[in-house]
Amino acid sequence: MFRRLSFSLAAGQWLHVTGDNGAGKTTLLRTLVGLSTPDEGRITWQGQPVRGRHDDYRRALCYLGHHTAVKDELTPIENLLTSAALDGHAVADAQAWGALKALGIARCGHQPTRQLSAGQKRRVLLSRLLLRPATLWVLDEPFAALDAPAAEWLGQRLTQHLADGGMALLTSHQPVPLPPGGTVAL
Numbered sequence: 001m002f003r004r005l006s007f008s009l010a011a012g013q014w015l016h017v018t019g020d021n022g023a024g025k026t027t028l029l030r031t032l033v034g035l036s037t038p039d040e041g042r043i044t045w046q047g048q049p050v051r052g053r054h055d056d057y058r059r060a061l062c063y064l065g066h067h068t069a070v071k072d073e074l075t076p077i078e079n080l081l082t083s084a085a086l087d088g089h090a091v092a093d094a095q096a097w098g099a100l101k102a103l104g105i106a107r108c109g110h111q112p113t114r115q116l117s118a119g120q121k122r123r124v125l126l127s128r129l130l131l132r133p134a135t136l137w138v139l140d141e142p143f144a145a146l147d148a149p150a151a152e153w154l155g156q157r158l159t160q161h162l163a164d165g166g167m168a169l170l171t172s173h174q175p176v177p178l179p180p181g182g183t184v185a186l
């Protein structure tokens with residue numbers, strides 16, 4: 001699907017992965033985070049191939065996918081606690097509730113996630129950014145379904161992350177409220 005594709009990210013930088021529907025943006029992100037295996041090519045983290053140092057890379061990474069990352073059968077609070085446990089880092093209940101509150105969805109915390117709107121589900125997913133310390137954020141359509149206040153919150157959060165020396169790689173069919181970054185056009 002990809003040929004002659006080469007890019008890098010430095011501290012404080014972000015890249016916008018662009019392309020039409022079906023161009024391969026999600027596939028590229030899934031490959032970069034290790035969920036798909038490339039036929040050829042090399043993915044490196046801090047100059048070393050990702051393959052040999054999977055744990056270091058995983059710890060540095062926060063990947064938020066755009067489809068089934070939030071489980072419908074769990075409540076939002078269960079989603080947060082479960083994803084943290086699967087990630088291998090401890091999150092206290094109070095922290096998880098704090099994250100839901102920051103995203104304005106604490107009142108839905110005990111409701112089955114399947115009952116939430118698309119934007120509320122997206123907010124549950126994004127609340128993981130507050131719980132998972134990670135240098136590299138890989139975000140698939142993070143602005144999809146968000147209302148204006150939530151989009152503003154995410155723009156500010158991304159800005160702060162980059163100012164703190166973080167990096168971000170994201171797809172978005174909408175304009176991204178960040179100073180211009182690089183582009184990976186598919």
Ligand SMILES: Nc1ncnc2c1ncn2[C@@H]1O[C@H](COP(=O)(O)OP(=O)(O)OP(=O)(O)O)[C@@H](O)[C@H]1O
Pocket residue numbers: 019020021022023024025026027028
């Ligand atoms: N598991 C799969 N098996 C077969 N084909 C797949 C699979 N996943 C994706 N594809 C195909 O790969 C292509 C790229 O899909 P991908 O989801 O990466 O596109 P995208 O650029 O993220 O699209 P969109 O903007 O619509 O989200 C599509 O043609 C899709 O049908």
